[in-house]
Amino acid sequence: MTAGMDFRSDNVASAAPEIVDAVVEAARTSATPYGGDPVTERLEPAFSALFETEVKVFPVVTGTAANALAVAALTPPWGVIYAARAAHVENDECGAPEFMTGGAKVTGIEERCGKIVPAALEAALAAAGAGEVHWSQPACLSLTQPTEMGQVYTPDELAALTGIARRHGLAVHMDGARFGNAVAACGASPAALTWRAGVDALSFGATKNGALAAEAIVLFETGRAADLAFRHKRAGQLLSKMRFVSAQLAAYVADGLWLRLAAQANGQARRLARGLEAVPGATLAAPVEANEIFVTLPRAVIEGLAEAGVLFYLWPETDPQATTIRLVTRHDTETGEVAALIETAQRLAAGAA
Numbered sequence: 001m002t003a004g005m006d007f008r009s010d011n012v013a014s015a016a017p018e019i020v021d022a023v024v025e026a027a028r029t030s031a032t033p034y035g036g037d038p039v040t041e042r043l044e045p046a047f048s049a050l051f052e053t054e055v056k057v058f059p060v061v062t063g064t065a066a067n068a069l070a071v072a073a074l075t076p077p078w079g080v081i082y083a084a085r086a087a088h089v090e091n092d093e094c095g096a097p098e099f100m101t102g103g104a105k106v107t108g109i110e111e112r113c114g115k116i117v118p119a120a121l122e123a124a125l126a127a128a129g130a131g132e133v134h135w136s137q138p139a140c141l142s143l144t145q146p147t148e149m150g151q152v153y154t155p156d157e158l159a160a161l162t163g164i165a166r167r168h169g170l171a172v173h174m175d176g177a178r179f180g181n182a183v184a185a186c187g188a189s190p191a192a193l194t195w196r197a198g199v200d201a202l203s204f205g206a207t208k209n210g211a212l213a214a215e216a217i218v219l220f221e222t223g224r225a226a227d228l229a230f231r232h233k234r235a236g237q238l239l240s241k242m243r244f245v246s247a248q249l250a251a252y253v254a255d256g257l258w259l260r261l262a263a264q265a266n267g268q269a270r271r272l273a274r275g276l277e278a279v280p281g282a283t284l285a286a287p288v289e290a291n292e293i294f295v296t297l298p299r300a301v302i303e304g305l306a307e308a309g310v311l312f313y314l315w316p317e318t319d320p321q322a323t324t325i326r327l328v329t330r331h332d333t334e335t336g337e338v339a340a341l342i343e344t345a346q347r348l349a350a351g352a353a
């Protein structure tokens, strides 16, 4: 086995030294608990500058908490949250959005590579029974940026969907577990990809891109902050030693670190995609825009990769005979790791031919 061919997820990534150093620095002194410390207090000015508007920031320690609390800030217990069928809020959060909203309903909408099809959203809303007391009421649209298939919504695509949401009175949430990868990929500003495109609340991920465990709920619709403060506490996310989460977030956004790390991950994904495209029998199942690659390969090659020690997930993960695999690159993926995977796939494909 070639050492280190780990393409399972960006959750396996190391922590960036700048972020570890910031936590160590915050650990040197005592500080006011529950977010009353100077590091946490500097987060809102820093994020407001980054997003070019005044925002409220709630640090949390998982993406699930960020998503579930953010949608709860936007959705009443009788509401419907519309999301892509593949969305994390729909499939991977053990009902946390439903739980944190006090009973709202997540409804999956038709998608293409994770991007919600506007006509399908329109159709779902037209049939939603707004005002009908027997039915859950349309309340929120949740968009994942980049999508679960690594696709990046452009500002225009976002505006088209949020425009539909607005016309039907919905608030808009964005799951940005890999938001840095989206910004680094498309070059639009953080503002253009969020509030200027109609987003009210963002789950801003850092864990997958160099943090130890830190995400932020960024509220553009700041009027929701007072309620969210209580939800945040009730959900066990108001850490007494909040400064250690805040220190990660502060270091992450300082001097563009988050975008440098994301650009490294995206660059390795592009390199890997180019190499895999040249492998006989390989087809990319979706365009490679950020740091996730979905590639269809002969079964013999997939089995050979696993035997050679390459770590990856089948897509869908639940199908042991799947012919598509997901490969994720990280801020710390090395060029040698990518080259070794391409070389292994080439060799296996030549043997299978």
Ligand SMILES: Cc1ncc(COP(=O)(O)O)c(C=O)c1O
Pocket: 061, 062, 063, 064, 065, 067, 088, 144, 147, 148, 175, 177, 207
């Ligand atoms: C799109 C998306 N949203 C949110 C999350 C965050 O989830 P977690 O609660 O595991 O940090 C993930 C992690 O895999 C994800 O891929």
